[in-house]
Amino acid sequence: MLGHGRRIASALFAGFLVCAYHLPASAADPDIDRLLQSPVGKDWVTNGGNMTNQRYSTLKQIDTTNVKQLKGAWMTRLKGSGYGGKYSLEATPLVKDGIMYVVTGNDDVFAMNAKTGEFLWERWSGIDQKLTSVCCGWDNRGVAMGEGMVFLGQLDANVVALDAKTGKEVWKTPIEVWQDGYGITSAPLYYDGIVYSGITGGEYGIRGRLTALDAKTGKILWRWYTLPGPGDVGGDSWPAGTEHYMHGGASIWNTPALDPELGLIYFSVGNCGPDYDGSMRPGDNLFCASVVALNAKTGQYAWHFQEVHHDIWDYDAASPAVLFDTVINGQPRKGIAQAGRTGWVYILDRTNGKPLVGIEERAVPQEPRQYTAKTQPYPIGDATVPQCAQPLEEFAKAGCIFEAFWDEPVLVQPSGIGGTNWSPMSYNPDTGLFYVPGTVRTSAFARYGDAYKKGKQYNGGTQAAPIGSAMSGTWTAIGGTTNKIAWQKNVPFRVGGGGGSTTTAGGLVFHGDPGGTIQARDAKSGELLWEFQTGFGAEATPMVYEVDGEQYIAIAAGGNQGVGSANGDAVWGFSLKGQVNPLWPPPPPPTIAGPASGPIADNADTVKIGDQNIEFGYFPKRDRIKAGTSVTFTNAGDTPHTATSFDNGKIGAWDTGPLNSGQSKTITFDKPGNYYYICTPHPWMYGQVIVEP
Numbered sequence: 001m002l003g004h005g006r007r008i009a010s011a012l013f014a015g016f017l018v019c020a021y022h023l024p025a026s027a028a029d030p031d032i033d034r035l036l037q038s039p040v041g042k043d044w045v046t047n048g049g050n051m052t053n054q055r056y057s058t059l060k061q062i063d064t065t066n067v068k069q070l071k072g073a074w075m076t077r078l079k080g081s082g083y084g085g086k087y088s089l090e091a092t093p094l095v096k097d098g099i100m101y102v103v104t105g106n107d108d109v110f111a112m113n114a115k116t117g118e119f120l121w122e123r124w125s126g127i128d129q130k131l132t133s134v135c136c137g138w139d140n141r142g143v144a145m146g147e148g149m150v151f152l153g154q155l156d157a158n159v160v161a162l163d164a165k166t167g168k169e170v171w172k173t174p175i176e177v178w179q180d181g182y183g184i185t186s187a188p189l190y191y192d193g194i195v196y197s198g199i200t201g202g203e204y205g206i207r208g209r210l211t212a213l214d215a216k217t218g219k220i221l222w223r224w225y226t227l228p229g230p231g232d233v234g235g236d237s238w239p240a241g242t243e244h245y246m247h248g249g250a251s252i253w254n255t256p257a258l259d260p261e262l263g264l265i266y267f268s269v270g271n272c273g274p275d276y277d278g279s280m281r282p283g284d285n286l287f288c289a290s291v292v293a294l295n296a297k298t299g300q301y302a303w304h305f306q307e308v309h310h311d312i313w314d315y316d317a318a319s320p321a322v323l324f325d326t327v328i329n330g331q332p333r334k335g336i337a338q339a340g341r342t343g344w345v346y347i348l349d350r351t352n353g354k355p356l357v358g359i360e361e362r363a364v365p366q367e368p369r370q371y372t373a374k375t376q377p378y379p380i381g382d383a384t385v386p387q388c389a390q391p392l393e394e395f396a397k398a399g400c401i402f403e404a405f406w407d408e409p410v411l412v413q414p415s416g417i418g419g420t421n422w423s424p425m426s427y428n429p430d431t432g433l434f435y436v437p438g439t440v441r442t443s444a445f446a447r448y449g450d451a452y453k454k455g456k457q458y459n460g461g462t463q464a465a466p467i468g469s470a471m472s473g474t475w476t477a478i479g480g481t482t483n484k485i486a487w488q489k490n491v492p493f494r495v496g497g498g499g500g501s502t503t504t505a506g507g508l509v510f511h512g513d514p515g516g517t518i519q520a521r522d523a524k525s526g527e528l529l530w531e532f533q534t535g536f537g538a539e540a541t542p543m544v545y546e547v548d549g550e551q552y553i554a555i556a557a558g559g560n561q562g563v564g565s566a567n568g569d570a571v572w573g574f575s576l577k578g579q580v581n582p583l584w585p586p587p588p589p590p591t592i593a594g595p596a597s598g599p600i601a602d603n604a605d606t607v608k609i610g611d612q613n614i615e616f617g618y619f620p621k622r623d624r625i626k627a628g629t630s631v632t633f634t635n636a637g638d639t640p641h642t643a644t645s646f647d648n649g650k651i652g653a654w655d656t657g658p659l660n661s662g663q664s665k666t667i668t669f670d671k672p673g674n675y676y677y678i679c680t681p682h683p684w685m686y687g688q689v690i691v692e693p
Ligand SMILES: [Cu+2]
Pocket: 616, 640, 641, 642, 679, 680, 681, 682, 685
């Protein structure tokens, strides 16, 4: 029996059609459960395509020879939902039986005819527009489906079930309250009567967890805390006698994977809080920056692998864990891989969490005040982005990955947003390669400390990129048995924090681009074979489906706040018979950090934050005043912001402190000079005040 099961599972994950499934005797939705375990074909019924999260489609009508002919079959605007300065559009649409389900950054769900893009129903979330617990742009990465329902997590920390035929709410379960810093951005996973949902709030002092809910009723079946308490497995990795594990972060940003044969559910866990200050949390701080496996039915701990011990760099494991089967030294192996913000892909054995290709613990720089870990895991193989920062004249110190810091800014690559941030990688069993999105950026890390206050930002430092430093991206194919680069392409924009890739049996890799195009590459060589301008930042992961014998590629295009790409509310479907032409390119996102070379206002005594429907911006961004002038910073947006001095990586010489919507603070500039500033919760927002004598 065992041998039989193993053969089925390896065939299954290798991408061959099988006709036996791990269907429980009383499966609540045998059809969906079967699709969740099958190679992806006509339908795409969960965020990662199926429960492997491989984002690999067996459809091959569109291939390397004809992909150039792809055109829009349809384009639909989502009625202005999520079309505003605070939103990102990051959802992977689902398709079942010719119906597409997509969710926007406002948690509004739309059902559409997948052949025409026509609306069937819509459900507006009605969520509070003044949530203060959203760290990095309002977004929702997708929905799940099963038992005739569509499931979603909302930014206000509710999990909701909708009737898949009508969009009417069936149940709604609060996991926590957003006022305490909690939220949900990941697509849930449905399988065998259970909805699994991860929680976010790692920047707000939350206690992370995976929650399992009864799909029928919404009743919470169990919770597994990503921050163990005293006596729990990993509890001794937190300082004894403290309650720091109650607010140490460890969000889950993405959809779990699940192996029905092993009965395990797998997920990536984000950074510890406060992000850049380890001084009050000596220890490895499990299960921050880890891949974790649990019994899928009971939530019982199975194994974990920590990618970064005692994280102080915001080196999340945010991208989804991907299951794959392979052969190493003639032995069939069950793999799991995760692309970290460190720029490495961590390749493990999913039966036990041990390295599959090889990972070494190596000594790293020390800073006793931060309680830095003595060693860190170094995967054998190649990183997808540079791991040493270029020195800059204004900064005393530049280092490589895991360089330590205290209050003097230190330049490090990869940056605190990666490497690979939340963006999914894909795996193609035909090539044996992972297709990994990467961000090339420098962080100036500095610690300043932060007191924990329930529901408030809890970062303890900064990782903003130095003014004038370059930012770009990479697309890298990494070998599943070698962890080495098969091909790599440098691209102009940061792709590690948006988009993600999808791959097909047609020998293709599809991905969006912050500049607005959807692109197709040759899976073997990385050669760019096709691109098409969607008109908005193409920052969601593409998906693949078939209706009436015709293959389609779909992508949501609506920008990403962290990258600064153009906001929008579009979903595109592409096919070989498509007739719809591309749109004009939108304004491109920045490739240089800082307030850049925009116009300079003269003597503006007011700077508005989040005005003009651009939530993450200052107006004017650059201001020239006379010494002695007082400037009032007013938050005209929805989200709390700051204007905090940023002087070659050092912050806080002057600071408005957090300003909620409508609040103001006046700063007087007495001394002539050039004053840069950032928003500490959103360190991609930059402003400048030039003070003249
Ligand atoms: Cu801000």
